[in-house]
Amino acid sequence: MSILDSKIPEGPLADKWTNHKNTINLVNPANKRNIDIIVVGTGLAGGSAAASLAELGYNVKTFCYQDSPRRAHSIAAQGGINAAKNYQGDGDSDYRLFYDTVKGGDYRSREANVYRLAEVSGNIIDQCVAQGVPFAREYGGLLDNRSFGGVLVSRTFYAKGQTGQQLLLGAYSAMNRQINRGKIQAFNRHEMLDLVKVDGKARGIIARNLVTGEIERHSAHAVVLASGGYGNVFFLSTNAMGSNVMAAWRAHRRGAFFANPCYTQIHPTCIPVSGDHQSKLTLMSESLRNDGRIWVPKRKEDVEAIRAGKLKPTQLSEEERDYYLERRYPAFGNLVPRDVASRAAKERCDAGFGVNKTGEAVYLDFASAIQRYGKEKALTSGMHNPSAAEITKLGEEVIESKYGNLFQMYEKIVDANPYKTPMMIYPAVHYTMGGLWVDYNLQTTIPGCYAAGEANFSDHGANRLGASALMQGLADGYFVLPYTIGDYLSQDIRTGKIPTDTPEFDQAEKEVKDRIEKLMNGSGEHSVDYYHKKLGKIMWNKCGMSRNEKELKEAIEEIAVLREDFWKNVKVPGTINSMNPELEKAGRVADFLELGELFAKDALHRNESCGGHFREESVEQSGEQKGEALRDDKNFKYVAAWEYKGEPKDAELHKEDLVFENIELKTRSYK
Amino acid sequence: MNLTLKIWRQSDANSKGKLVDYNISGVEGDMSFLEMLDVLNEDLINKGEEPVVFDHDCREGICGACSLQINGEPHGPDRLITTCQLHMRKFNDGDTIYIEPFRAKAFPVVKDLMVDRSSFERIQQAGGYISVNTSGNTQDANAIPIRKEDADEAMDAATCIGCGACVAACKNASAMLFTSAKVSQFALLPQGQVEATERVLAMVNQMDEEGFGNCTNTGACEIECPKGISLENIARMNREYLKASMKG
Numbered sequence: 001m002s003i004l005d006s007k008i009p010e011g012p013l014a015d016k017w018t019n020h021k022n023t024i025n026l027v028n029p030a031n032k033r034n035i036d037i038i039v040v041g042t043g044l045a046g047g048s049a050a051a052s053l054a055e056l057g058y059n060v061k062t063f064c065y066q067d068s069p070r071r072a073h074s075i076a077a078q079g080g081i082n083a084a085k086n087y088q089g090d091g092d093s094d095y096r097l098f099y100d101t102v103k104g105g106d107y108r109s110r111e112a113n114v115y116r117l118a119e120v121s122g123n124i125i126d127q128c129v130a131q132g133v134p135f136a137r138e139y140g141g142l143l144d145n146r147s148f149g150g151v152l153v154s155r156t157f158y159a160k161g162q163t164g165q166q167l168l169l170g171a172y173s174a175m176n177r178q179i180n181r182g183k184i185q186a187f188n189r190h191e192m193l194d195l196v197k198v199d200g201k202a203r204g205i206i207a208r209n210l211v212t213g214e215i216e217r218h219s220a221h222a223v224v225l226a227s228g229g230y231g232n233v234f235f236l237s238t239n240a241m242g243s244n245v246m247a248a249w250r251a252h253r254r255g256a257f258f259a260n261p262c263y264t265q266i267h268p269t270c271i272p273v274s275g276d277h278q279s280k281l282t283l284m285s286e287s288l289r290n291d292g293r294i295w296v297p298k299r300k301e302d303v304e305a306i307r308a309g310k311l312k313p314t315q316l317s318e319e320e321r322d323y324y325l326e327r328r329y330p331a332f333g334n335l336v337p338r339d340v341a342s343r344a345a346k347e348r349c350d351a352g353f354g355v356n357k358t359g360e361a362v363y364l365d366f367a368s369a370i371q372r373y374g375k376e377k378a379l380t381s382g383m384h385n386p387s388a389a390e391i392t393k394l395g396e397e398v399i400e401s402k403y404g405n406l407f408q409m410y411e412k413i414v415d416a417n418p419y420k421t422p423m424m425i426y427p428a429v430h431y432t433m434g435g436l437w438v439d440y441n442l443q444t445t446i447p448g449c450y451a452a453g454e455a456n457f458s459d460h461g462a463n464r465l466g467a468s469a470l471m472q473g474l475a476d477g478y479f480v481l482p483y484t485i486g487d488y489l490s491q492d493i494r495t496g497k498i499p500t501d502t503p504e505f506d507q508a509e510k511e512v513k514d515r516i517e518k519l520m521n522g523s524g525e526h527s528v529d530y531y532h533k534k535l536g537k538i539m540w541n542k543c544g545m546s547r548n549e550k551e552l553k554e555a556i557e558e559i560a561v562l563r564e565d566f567w568k569n570v571k572v573p574g575t576i577n578s579m580n581p582e583l584e585k586a587g588r589v590a591d592f593l594e595l596g597e598l599f600a601k602d603a604l605h606r607n608e609s610c611g612g613h614f615r616e617e618s619v620e621q622s623g624e625q626k627g628e629a630l631r632d633d634k635n636f637k638y639v640a641a642w643e644y645k646g647e648p649k650d651a652e653l654h655k656e657d658l659v660f661e662n663i664e665l666k667t668r669s670y671k
Numbered sequence: 672m673n674l675t676l677k678i679w680r681q682s683d684a685n686s687k688g689k690l691v692d693y694n695i696s697g698v699e700g701d702m703s704f705l706e707m708l709d710v711l712n713e714d715l716i717n718k719g720e721e722p723v724v725f726d727h728d729c730r731e732g733i734c735g736a737c738s739l740q741i742n743g744e745p746h747g748p749d750r751l752i753t754t755c756q757l758h759m760r761k762f763n764d765g766d767t768i769y770i771e772p773f774r775a776k777a778f779p780v781v782k783d784l785m786v787d788r789s790s791f792e793r794i795q796q797a798g799g800y801i802s803v804n805t806s807g808n809t810q811d812a813n814a815i816p817i818r819k820e821d822a823d824e825a826m827d828a829a830t831c832i833g834c835g836a837c838v839a840a841c842k843n844a845s846a847m848l849f850t851s852a853k854v855s856q857f858a859l860l861p862q863g864q865v866e867a868t869e870r871v872l873a874m875v876n877q878m879d880e881e882g883f884g885n886c887t888n889t890g891a892c893e894i895e896c897p898k899g900i901s902l903e904n905i906a907r908m909n910r911e912y913l914k915a916s917m918k919g
Contacts, residue, residue, distance in 0.1 A: 052805040067726065068792055070833055071734040087813060120807070129812040130803045132862045134826040141816025159826055165733055166829060173800035180796045188789070211781055240728040274701040279709055280730045409732060412749070412756045413703075478805045527716045529709075574721050578683065579782045581724055582716065 004257070004641055004656040007439040008112040013662045014094070017116045020440070021483055025490035032057035034496070035489050038205055038220040040192045040247045042069030042175070044168055044470055045453025046226030048477030051174035053224075054183035056482055058489075061218055062175070062184055063207055065191045065242055065584070070172045073228060073240040074473060077164025078285035078406065080146065080156035081470040083121040088145055092153040094118040099663060101468060104150045104337050105433070105461020106611035106631060107665050108260070108639075110658060112440060113458045120479040121471055125157055127478055131170040135159050146290055148466035150337035150670070156467045161285050161406045167470055171477070190216070191584065192247045193515075195223060195254045195449065196508045202251075202449035203498045204505065206512045210584060213577040215512060217505045219498035221489055222448045224481065225251055226473075229432035229454040231264065233592045233599065234544075235536025237429035238270060238283040244588035245595050248436050248455050256444035257641035257654060259457035260434035261595065262603035265464055265612050266545050267430035268294075268341035271413055272361040281428040282413060284364070285406055286466040289334045291369035291399065292423070294341070295321045296353040296362050306355050313355070313363055313422050324348055332670040339463045339612045340670060342427035343629075346545050349426070356424055365422035370395035427545060431469060433460040433612065434602075437641040437656075441484035442476060445641075450485060452476035457639065462611025519586045522570035528585045531566045535559065535589070535596055543600050548616040552604040556597055556649065563593040597648035602640055605653065608632035625667060633665050672698045672764035676711065678723055679771040681780050684787075688780065690769070700760035704747060705730060705737065707759055708770075725784040730755040732897065735832030738839070739784055740771040745836035745895045753834060753897045773839035777846070777881045788835050790881035791849060798873035799853045801862050815861050825859040828852045830898045837892035837900070843884030848892040850878045851908035852900050858911050868915040875912055 009020040027035065035058050039050040042064040054060045064072060084097040097118035102109055125143070129135065135157050136144040145154040159166040178184040189210040196204040196219070204219035227247035231237035252258045269284045297303050297313075298320055305311035324344055326333045336344075345362050354360050374395025378386040386394070396419050400407065407418050414424070436444045436451035438458055444451050453473040460468065542555035566589070574580040609618040609629035618630045639656040673696045681688025695711050702710070705727050712722035728736040737754045741747035747757045762768065770784065778786040803809065831852035838844050854871050857863025863870070886905060893902045 048805070055804050066728060066734070066736060067788060068735075068833065071728055071736050073729060073734070075735075075832075076729045076731055076733050085812070123807045123809070125812045126809040127803075127805060127807075129815075130801065130809040130862060132801045132825075132857050132860050134822050134829050134856065134860065135812075136826075137817055137819045137822040139819050141818055141822075142813050159829075162733065162830060165832075166826070169829065173795070174803075174805070176792075176796040177800040177802060180798075186792075188792075238731075240734060241730060242728050275699060277699065277702050277706045277710060279703070279706050282731045408751065409756065412732075412752050412758065415700075415758070415760060479807055482805065524719075527713055529713060571716060573716055573719070579724060579785070582722060 004437065004654050005439060006110065006656055007441060008110070009440065013111065013115050016112050017119055024483065024487035027486045027490050027493060029057050031493040033059070035059065035492060036061065036220040036498070037222050037224060037485070038063065038218060039224045039226060040205065041072065041226035041228060041455065043072035043074035043226060043228060043453060044164070044171055044473030045455070045477045046224065047072065047168060047171035047175050048474050049224055049226060049452055049481045050184055051171060051178055052478050052482040053485070054178035060178070060184045061187060061220065063187045063190045063192055063205070065189065065210060067188050069175055069186060069188065070169060072168060073243050074168045074470070075165045076240065077470055078161045078283065079148065079287035080158035080163045080467040081124065081167060082148070082155050082467045083125045083157060083471065084118055084155060085122050085125060087143060088154045090153045092155050096153065097121060097155065100151045101459065101465060102461065102663050103668055104465040105463050106668055107461065107633070107637070107660065108610055108658065109459055109461030111660060111662055116480065117459050117472060117475050120475045123479060124471060124474045128167060128170050131173060133159065133166050133170045146287055147335060149286055149289060149335045149341065150332070150465045158287065161287065161403055164470060167474065171474070193250065193512045193587065194508045195251045196505055197254055197446065198498070198502065198504045201447045204500065206508050211579055213575070213580065215509060217500040217509060219500045221492045221495060221498065222450065222485055224450045224452060225436065225455050226452040226477065227455050229435065230592070230595055231429045231432050233535065233596050234429040234539045235532050236273065236278060236281050236540070238267060238281050241280060244591065246588055246591050248451065249591040249595055251436060251444065251446065251449055253644050254446060255644070256446045256449055257437040257643050258434070258598065259437035259639050259641045260602065261599040261642070262543070262606060262613050263433035263462045263611060264429060265338055265431040265433060266342040266427045268338055268345055268427050269364060269425045270428035270430070271410065272356055272424055272426040273358065282409065283428070283430060284410060284423065284425060286338065288364060288403060288406065291402070292334065292364040292366050293323055293368060294325050294334055294362055294364055295323045296348050296355060298322045300352060303353050303355060307357060329670045336670045337463060337465060342545055343614060345427055360426045361424040362426065363422035364425045366399055366418065367422070370399055370419070373398035431464055433457065433462060433464055437639065441487065442481055443484070443488065448488060450481060452481055462613055516576055516583065516587070518567065519570065519583065519590065520572050520576060522572065523568060524571035525569035527571055528582055528589050531562060531570060532585070532589045532592070534562055535593060538562070539596055539599070543603055546614045546616055547603050549604065552600050555600040556604070559593060559597040559600065560649070563597070566590065566593055594648050598642055598651055601648060601651065602642065606636055606640065608636045610636070624671060625669065631667070672759070672762065674698055674762065675767040677767065677769045678784070680723070680783055683782055684779050698759050700758065702759045703730070703755055704741070704757040704759065705755050723784060724782045727755055732756040733832060735834040738773045738786065738834060738836070740773055740839055742769050745773060745839040746897050751897060751899055753832070773835050775838045775844035775883070777844065777883050778835060778838065788833070790883070791833050791835065791846070793881060794846065794850055794874055794877045795853065797877035798870040801857065802866060817860060821859050825856045828855040828859070828900065828904050831900050832898055834897065836895045836897060838883065840891040840895035841884065842889060842891070843887060845886045846878050846881070846883035847886040847905045847908065848896065848900055850874050851904040854908045854911055855904040858907060867911060868918050871908060871911040871915045
């Protein structure tokens with residue numbers, strides 16, 4: 001029944017990528033000069049793809065809504081990037097990275113894609129170092145590593161708490177080199193509003209110049225969508241304010257299947273919501289769980305006293321604290337994967353142990369790490385009989401060198417000093433594993449339309465491991481797309497420039513303009529944010545960390561009603577032909593209002609718990625795993641790829657069966 | 672708290688702008704400065720007025736999009752943070768706050784508080800990179816050990832977010848701190864040595880062409896920089912520039 005062909009190459013797992021590269025078609029350098037490629041989004045995936053494709057000789061146009069490619073939200077990734085270098089000699093290998101990623105994704109990702117990711121991971125580090133990315137180093141001058149959740153090795157490379165920034169600036173510098181050579185034309189402050197298809201193939205986009213409001217036509221032989229994830233469907237998330245699903249959703253409406261929309265990552269360590277005015281949430285890197293211990297008080301009385309401000313967390317003794325991750329998951333402790341850590345925090349808070357006024361916060365405590373590092377440092381610096389104060393001071397210095405910028409960020413936002421009192425954290429929407437369905441070549445179901453990075457669905461299954469988003473973005477852009485896109489473009493060497501004065505472009509532009517007109521002509525009852533916040537509440541309450549049939553059905557109905565109301569009554573001030581941020585937001589929220597419904601529909605149909613998708617109907621009933629998520633491989637071992645059929649409720653499901661030849665499917669245990 | 676805001680309104684690059692007064696009430700200390708502006712904008716929209724346009728995106732101090740000259744200081748009164756991380760607890764009930772765009776010839780106003788910083792782009796494009804292709808065959812990342820101190824110093828320079836506060840703080844509207852941060856990052860790393868001469872000449876040349884002013888060592892840039900980029904980088908760039916000029 002499936003019409004999905006994943007195009008996974010034949011042969012043993014470890015040889016697939018090499019064999020594939022050796023057999024696919026190439027485009028000769030002279031012909032590359034006659035081929036145009038559009039890249040939408042300039043984060044790690046888009047930036048690295050644009051730079052690499054331009055280097056190869058293609059003419060590249062990049063589009064981003066920000067005023068510079070350097071501001072794409074990859075910049076905010078904090079903790080690090082994984083690579084199977086095994087520099088620590090702790091038993092790492094391509095296979096282990098592959099295995100950890102498939103297991104971490106709860107066996108809902110494609111083996112061949114994930115293995116390729118692991119295989120090129122080492123090269124990413126080489127490439128970045130060659131570009132001058134200043135990764136953290138040890139005193140011997142070699143690269144340092146740290147650990148992230150869900151794994152038992154240290155394979156994460158980092159640049160303080162700003163790894164995403166440094167990697168993105170690396171890709172940005174590679175882009176700048178190509179801009180300087182005239183091989184990349186950068187269209188900043190531009191937003192893609194539609195995909196243009198000619199004879200079934202992606203041949204261009206309609207974009208809006210956000211400064212002048214002008215609607216522009218851009219043609220190309222292929223279009224790469226690297227426009228990020230859709231976490232902002234929840235309104236509050238760790239995404240940037242402008243992060244949106246428009247490019248991917250417009251492609252979906254033009255025929256690209258949307259896969260696993262319900263797979264969302266709720267990150268366990270974010271700064272809790274402080275009030276109704278909140279516009280976004282701030283992540284505290286997972287790397288903090290290397291040294292921070294998560295706890296809530298054991299006794300309700302202590303919880304009450306803390307909330308009332310009568311008791312300080314530092315006054316509680318070890319015995320009075322419940323280090324619930326260490327208690328429940330002794331093998332992985334505080335470094336369990338994100339989905340597990342988030343649910344455990346919710347469980348404690350739902351049981352009444354949340355430590356702030358709203359009851360939605362737990363502690364992340366660095367006191368023991370400060371003592372441990374302080375003693376170590378005192379010893380190595382030859383101090384005999386250091387005082388307690390000296391140890392604390394030295395320990396705080398070590399913590400500062402590792403996480404200084406995160407601690408500063410926390411202090412500025414919360415107005416509390418995390419060196420002296422534990423941080424308060426709570427889970428928040430952070431990343432979306434779902435996205436446009438792509439085959440092994442990263443091509444969507446529209447020929448010539450590719451999706452890379454968070455915008456596609458391919459590598460993380462139902463849950464992404466920490467420090468793997470940066471790895472995937474750069475793998476797609478530097479090392480996968482530049483090969484696979486050539487195979488497709490080899491058919492286009494005689495095509496010549498794609499004209500934009502054709503009926504297809506006319507039609508697409510007309511539809512875009514009509515839509516903008518319609519947005520401007522709402523009755524003006526409520527602002528865009530009003531609708532976005534309402535949508536976010538529905539999503540968080542009914543499609544959030546735990547989901548059930550009843551609420552998902554309610555969500556589907558409520559979102560449909562909200563969408564109708566939005567189109568009738570939204571208020572967009574200003575004009576079409578000028579800078580108009582409210583109009584930009586309106587277009588994005590309109591798409592979220594469709595995606596949100598498909599999200600709920602997908603979550604409803606997947607009656608199993610896997611990774612970040614937790615269905616209350618599907619939990620282990622007995623044994624050691626009692627209460628943990630229960631996967632249903634018999635009925636749900638597939639990718640759910642949705643085809644657009646008008647309204648989200650009419651979307652048609654296509655299944656790509658996931659075949660596991662190299663990994664045995666097991667219950668994911670971190671105990 | 673109740674506040675009086677004096678906000679710069681300007682409909683586009685060619686129009687004349689002016690300060691307009693707004694009163695806002697119900698501001699809480701836990702709000703960020705931009706959330707306070709969100710509240711104002713929601714009010715304006717409901718009243719049928721055009722909201723105030725300002726650049727912002729990540730709202731966690733790293734993308735470099737937000738700007739704002741607040742009471743005459745880039746990113747406001749607090750240190751080592753961007754405007755999006757500035758919280759209203761730094762202000763008092765009854766305060767009057769002046770909110771203007773970053774001012775510099777090389778940063779023309781786009782609308783209201785939003786400015787055009789593409790001059791920064793062109794400085795980076797002139798030479799802010801190491802010419803290495805994506806091949807998958809670069810040498811192993813650990814083949815060249817780098818002293819931890821050098822790597823750390825390069826990292827400190829590399830944390831520049833390109834917001835432009837240094838320019839807005841400088842009485843000469845100089846972009847020396849911004850440019851020198853990139854020059855320094857590469858000057859401190861072995862990978863950057865090969866093109867060091869061309870890089871510093873090209874970047875400084877572009878910086879001058881964009882109409883940024885000269886550095887007269889007042890040091891305001893370092894104080895206002897949300898990432899604490901050190902003045903030492905300017906000294907290093909001057910050394911690099913001198914070296915490169917002598918080489919020709």
